[in-house]
Amino acid sequence: MRDRPFIVGGLVVFLAFVTAPVWRGLATTKATLAPPQIKSPAKEKQCVAPVSYMRASHMQLLDDGREDVVRTGQRKYVAYNGKVYDKSLTETCLGCHGSRQEFCDRCHNYSGVSTLNCWNCHSDAPQIARSSP
């Protein structure tokens, strides 16, 4: 029983150490990183799918599109509202959303999610793509 102060003291020190980040977080009130403000495309009001779906599942849509175009040669995407789009990352996606830096990277950097290495090959300069025929 003589060791009780040491044990209790040790536990208190341990708990203080483990919960330190919580106390520090409570003590400092300044906000960390503000969520990125993504500009909506000027010329289009509607994306190829509802915003909620695009936020949650755009990666699935891109992956399916890639599979369709490259492996089965189906290059047209019929949106939920019946509009037909070309399945093209550079021309269709970035054609509206601007560049990769303005659009993809800002959210992905904020949420700390790595992208696939799309841009090793695909062009992220749709400005040039749109002006040429």
Add this chain to the structure above:
Amino acid sequence: MKMTRKRFLQLCGLSLIAAIAKKVMQGAATSATSQSAKAIRWGMAIDLAKCRRKDGCSGCIKACHSAHNVPQFADRAHEVKWVWKQPFEDVFPFAQTQYTREVNAGLPVLLMCNHCDDPPCIDVCPVNATWRTDDGVVTIDFHRCIGCRYCMAACPYGSRSFNWQDPRPAIQKVNPNFPTRTKGVVEKCNFCEERLAKRLAPLCVEACEEKALVFGDLEQPDSEIRKLLRSRFALQRKPELGAGPSVYYLI
């Protein structure tokens, strides 16, 4: 009811007739559908005399390489090519006699992927990154290529190139409408698959001022290319290998 011998033989005969009639009907139905939905097999005929008319002409090569973002490395060990030229004696070493050898020596022959009927390159790919489409185009999925280069070893025509280093710095002006490749993937001529999807002829065919390249469907007996191949003597590269090249050279 007891069956007589006569009745049994009658029944046998009737069922035989019914079975044959069914077979005949099915055969007629399938031949009718296959006639309407016949497969496409894209092919090319290169008129060597027309191709050589303008000395040192490389319009088709330039058009292809700039549109498809093919890098130009100074080091030949890193060379990447979709369409290129090689001397006649290297391409067709046995298609000459001792007398034509001198005449043909050094004459350039335009080369590209042969888009074979039975391509050996697709059999060896361990990840199914290369395959033959229903239109007879041998194509590569760069997303799936792991860069093992088995296909390069299997191709008897040397049509495939490997990206030993990042190709982007070696591309003069990137065409944003076509992806570049990345370090570690194999690439080759795709018969302008992206243009065929828009019902346009390959770029090299369009770029040739001498109209030396004729592109068409080898499965259509009345197509221009089939008429040419009927009327002119034509060579295929290494036909003895049985790969069945779709690129023909008109002599």
